[in-house]
Amino acid sequence: MMYKILIAEDSKPILRHIKELLQSSELPVQVAHTASNGEDALQGLRRLDIDILITDIRMPKLDGLALIEEAKKLRPGLKAVLISGYNDFEYTRKAINLQVADYLLKPVERGALTEVMERVIGQLGEQLLKEIAVLDEVIDPAVGRELTLHPRFFRHKKLVFVLHLQYFQEAAPVYRPDHIQNVLNRSFAPHPLWVFATSKPKEMLVLADPAMLEGTAATMELLARIRAPLAEGGLPVSVAGHFEPAAASEIAGCYRALSGLLENRLSVAEPCLADAAHPAALPPEAPGDFERLAARYADKIQKLQKEPFLRQLEEQLLKWGRSNARIARLQRFVALLADAFATHRPAAGWRNDRLYRSEAMALFEKVSYGEFCSGLLALTEDWFAELQSLNKKGGNELFGQIDDYLRASLYSQVSLNELSAAFHVSPSYISRVVKKFARRTLMQHYLNLKIEEARKVMQSKPSIKIKELSDALCFYDQHYFSKVFKEYAGCSPSEFKATLDGAEP
Structure with missing residues (x-):
């Protein structure tokens, strides 16, 4: 990036000297225009995208201070450097009000010019960072x-x-x-x-x-x-x-x-x-109409009236689809439903209140309105099942019953749907309860129970063959059994048997 400089100086030798110093420096600058009077300099500022103005205070037609004042009107972010003699300090003090970036004393020397330009370039860099920081509030x-x-x-x-x-x-x-x-x-x-x-x-x-x-x-x-x-x-x-x-x-x-x-x-x-200047008016909404609608659904949640709730919700969603409802209204309604379920959950429920909203709002990422509707109906049905179950039994009690069922089924295979049918709750609710109390997924918990059983069998029957044990516990094959055994027991089945014999594996 090269910063563009305009030099305004009525003395040709001084102007040529400053230009040569800048051109021979290693600074990221380019002399884009030179002017011998203030009016010519102002014309250059109007035509060119100048970053830095270097001007003598005493200039014909338009003095340096007046030039800077006009230049700032054109480009508020412009950096101005004044060139002055020893007798011009009164002018220099006035320049403070014009936010002059720096000044140079005549005769202009390479070291002083380089030092001033490095400072000004640094100020331009800081200015850019501040401007970019404005976007930090909104961009990713x-x-x-x-x-x-x-x-x-x-x-x-x-x-x-x-x-x-x-x-x-x-x-x-x-x-x-x-x-x-x-x-x-x-x-x-x-x-x-x-x-x-x-x-x-x-x-x-x-x-x-x-x-x-x-x-x-x-x-x-x-x-x-x-x-x-x-x-x-x-x-x-x-x-x-x-x-x-x-x-x-x-x-x-x-x-x-x-x-x-x-x-x-x-x-x-x-x-x-x-x-933004002429926003179209939003469709009118009857006072209290939305709140009354939400209250009717909240009442059915409180009374655990699942079937009427789901039937009316489906009808309402179809109605909103036909009328091209506003997303903001839909989001507000879904949030109120989630809050109603959170409010009426029993104390035994494990779900965090905010989780209801996050699960519901995730439905707005569905690829069609139809999928959104079916997703909301399924989610609220799941929430109803959870509320009904928690009103009958605590999550801890349900987990105990599931755990007993799994332990009684170690020599067979149990599916999530089988558990759902056995305990009359939704599959997703069973998954959440097991995750909460076992700290593992349902499959991980079930496999862990099977491996615990395998270790007990090998301890009581050291001569049992690994394939025989794998088949009895309904693993797909011996290789898969060995892989799962090592994952949960920390060693392979043969290594475990070797420790029982008191020998090195």
Whole structure:
């Protein structure tokens, strides 16, 4: 990266001397323009993307301080270095109010110039880090650690957009910042756009050159133009835009506002477009209607009325699907259901209250609304089974009964579905109870019991053949039995038998 410098000095020998010192230095700088008066320098600043201005205080047509003042209006992040003589300290003190980065005394020497330029370049680097840090609030942390932007990236204000991938879609491997950026840059060339992954997996932050507004009759038209090429590529996205160019310090706030705008407008079936300055009104909602609906379901949970609950829930979900319900409303309803189940669980229940919500909200990652509905019905049916079981018996009691059943079935095979039928609870609930009390999965617990039995048999019948024991305990073959035995006993069956004989294996 080369920093661009403009030198304004009315003395040609001094100007030539400073230019030669900079060009012969090993600093990452480039002299982009020289000027012999203040007005010429100001014209250069208007035309060129200058990082550092080096100017004499006493300049014809426009003195150095006035030049810096005008330059700061054009480029607030510009770094200015004053050149002054010994009698110009009064001017130098005035320069403090203009946030001059540094100053040089005449005659300008290589060492002093190098020292000043290194300081100024360091300030530009720190300024860039602060500007990038503004994005840390919204972009994916993994991306932020690797983010490299041109130092002039934030010099000009940007348009801010947020993309949100439609819910209930197949996984989209091309929903990546680099792919989306390439698609949009092809559509909007020559105006560049930059795309960043955010901390929300379905959302992308898009920054754009304000010049892309040229020739656009309406903001909604531009939002539709952003969405169209992505939809053609299999990425149905909702788009929200902030059409007042934003400075670096304003980007995070714009993102949060746009993200919230979309969250309230996303629906089950169709992507949406939203202009931050003119958001469309949301459909009216009757006061208390939603709360009354949730209360009816909560009442059925409390009374353990599973069948009426599931029947009404299925009807409600179908109704919301037909009316293209808003995702925010659906999420709110699901959260209230989860909280109702958590509230009515017996004290014997092991489930953490927050787990109800996390399990329910995970359903919004389903690839279709139909799968979401069937998943919610299955999950709430499972929760009902858990509540009913815990009202009949504690989880500890159920585990004891399952453990007894497994111990009585060591010389056969027991499946999860068999246990579910035997104890009249859902398979997933059995898995959770065993995991809680055995600290192992059901299969791990069952295999451990079988290996314990195998060790007891070998201790009581040292002459038994390993294959005979493997077959009796219903293992697939002797090799698999030996593998499982070593995993749970810490040694192979033959090694274990050798220890019983008192010999080395």
